Amino acid sequence: MSNIHNILSKQKAFFSTQKTKDVTYRLELLKALKSEILSKEKAIYKALKEDFNKSEFESFISEFGLVVSELNLVIKNLKKWAKPKRVKASLLTFPSKDYIYKNPYGNVLVIGPWNYPFLLTMEPLIMAVASGNTVVLKPSELTQKTSSLIAEIIANVFPKEVATVCQGDKDISTQLLAQKWDYIFFTGSAKVGTIVAKAAAKYLTPITLELGGKSPCIVDDTTDLKLTARRIVWGKFLNGGQTCIAADYLIVKKNIKEVFIEMLKKEIIRAYGNNPKRSKDFPRIIDKKNTERLAKALNNVDVIFGGEIDIENKYIAPTLVDSPNLDSQLMTDEIFGPILPILHYKTEKDIENIIWNSEKPLAFYIFSKNISFVENTLKKFEFGGGAVNDLLIHFGNPKLPFGGVGSSGMGTYHGKHGFNTFSHEKSIVKRGTWIDPPARYAPYGFKKLNI
Numbered sequence: 001m002s003n004i005h006n007i008l009s010k011q012k013a014f015f016s017t018q019k020t021k022d023v024t025y026r027l028e029l030l031k032a033l034k035s036e037i038l039s040k041e042k043a044i045y046k047a048l049k050e051d052f053n054k055s056e057f058e059s060f061i062s063e064f065g066l067v068v069s070e071l072n073l074v075i076k077n078l079k080k081w082a083k084p085k086r087v088k089a090s091l092l093t094f095p096s097k098d099y100i101y102k103n104p105y106g107n108v109l110v111i112g113p114w115n116y117p118f119l120l121t122m123e124p125l126i127m128a129v130a131s132g133n134t135v136v137l138k139p140s141e142l143t144q145k146t147s148s149l150i151a152e153i154i155a156n157v158f159p160k161e162v163a164t165v166c167q168g169d170k171d172i173s174t175q176l177l178a179q180k181w182d183y184i185f186f187t188g189s190a191k192v193g194t195i196v197a198k199a200a201a202k203y204l205t206p207i208t209l210e211l212g213g214k215s216p217c218i219v220d221d222t223t224d225l226k227l228t229a230r231r232i233v234w235g236k237f238l239n240g241g242q243t244c245i246a247a248d249y250l251i252v253k254k255n256i257k258e259v260f261i262e263m264l265k266k267e268i269i270r271a272y273g274n275n276p277k278r279s280k281d282f283p284r285i286i287d288k289k290n291t292e293r294l295a296k297a298l299n300n301v302d303v304i305f306g307g308e309i310d311i312e313n314k315y316i317a318p319t320l321v322d323s324p325n326l327d328s329q330l331m332t333d334e335i336f337g338p339i340l341p342i343l344h345y346k347t348e349k350d351i352e353n354i355i356w357n358s359e360k361p362l363a364f365y366i367f368s369k370n371i372s373f374v375e376n377t378l379k380k381f382e383f384g385g386g387a388v389n390d391l392l393i394h395f396g397n398p399k400l401p402f403g404g405v406g407s408s409g410m411g412t413y414h415g416k417h418g419f420n421t422f423s424h425e426k427s428i429v430k431r432g433t434w435i436d437p438p439a440r441y442a443p444y445g446f447k448k449l450n451i
């Protein structure tokens with residue numbers, strides 16, 4: 001605890017020197033971070049492979065590449081984003097020049113998950129530093145290799161009083177959360193999100209919570225079924241299904257369900273072969289505990305494809321399950337693994353009954369060419385964000401704010417939205433002195449304002 005207290009005291013003292021308010025200083029750090037990350041590219045892939053058999057290609061498209069493009073974006077735009085923004089004066093402030101100043105909060109705590117251990121720790125760290133904050137980063141204890149490499153990268157680039165890594169499990173997290181921070185950015189489960197929110201409430205610390213949930217994917221009978229199957233298999237089984245915005249389950253129009261299931265099977269075999277255990281591209285479950293959790297979810301359900309479980313080797317095959325009950329573990333808990341339940345609908349009411357059985361999801365997907373069905377559905381349901389005719393790709397556009405709603409999270413980030421998340425907006429009116437209408441001053445008498 002005293003070590004954590006020490007680190008934070010040093011960061012508080014450094015923040016008060018005003019050094020991090022200097023945009024040029026921030027840019028130097030971010031450029032140094034970029035070259036350090038580029039020089040460690042192979043080591044990052046190796047760590048992810050060792051942590052959960054993630055392939056180099058997946059590590060590039062879903063972690064390394066996204067971090068580097070976020071760095072490129074912020075390095076290119078930081079001066080513009082950080083500048084005070086002039087807004088129109090109002091009748092009440094006239095004569096004046098009115099501005100929004102972007103100010104760092106101060107000392108930020110970032111707590112990360114294991115499923116995209118590099119991306120989901122580095123992205124918030126980059127934006128917190130870009131906004132002029134200091135950062136303590138707590139990566140997941142379940143991805144030892146990647147977390148240690150992150151600690152090394154941060155130590156090579158940042159003075160400890162600007163950014164540092166505290167490794168460890170929930171005990172370290174608990175100690176960190178007991179401190180007084182100026183902002184907390186948490187990515188992980190809703191259960192731990194609640195713990196973070198309670199800890200933050202003690203000091204009224206603002207927070208972003210990036211959580212999970214049961215993200216539905218609707219497939220109607222107007223869509224190109226082959227392409228849909230290909231995209232769903234990619235987005236569901238990427239990272240072994242351990243993606244917060246993976247489609248948790250499918251709701252398929254009844255009249256195409258059987259033929260669509262056959263297409264899903266073919267597509268899984270095309271992607272991972274007849275024995276996915278031998279595929280270099282199919283990741284493992286992060287640990288035995290999660291493998292056991294997933295194995296239990298497969299009890300007493302109708303497995304129609306896959307279903308092979310090897311707890312010792314943390315392996316679950318890409319698996320399809322037909323119509324599990326809405327009160328089964330598969331349909332009440334976030335799956336977070338390579339198991340895809342397939343439900344069906346005849347009417348829009350059936351879709352409502354399924355989706356409204358869970359809390360507001362993080363993501364939402366719909367495959368259809370029926371424009372009014374798509375628009376009505378997007379407007380009807382509450383969810384963080386999503387895509388039409390694809391999975392996951394909304395994460396990749398930094399112009400789109402990324403985040404959940406309700407129990408899938410609060411607050412957003414990515415690109416400029418991330419910079420804004422870690423900046424407090426100060427409203428400043430610079431009042432003119434060349435005129436001073438007397439109307440507001442006492443004695444008021446019979447004065448009346450015409451607004």
Ligand code: NAD
Pocket residue numbers: 111112113114115116120138139140141168169170173174187188189190191192193195209210211212213243244245334336362404408409
């Ligand atoms: P988790 O909540 O178990 O752990 C996240 C972090 O919290 C880890 O660093 C862990 O050490 C710490 N932690 C665990 N227990 C704690 C406690 N009692 N007190 C304080 N800290 C504690 O989540 P996870 O298993 O790493 O990740 C999976 C979850 O994260 C899923 O629900 C997934 O949907 C969600 N997720 C969300 C996003 C998003 O962007 N919204 C991204 C990835 C994962």
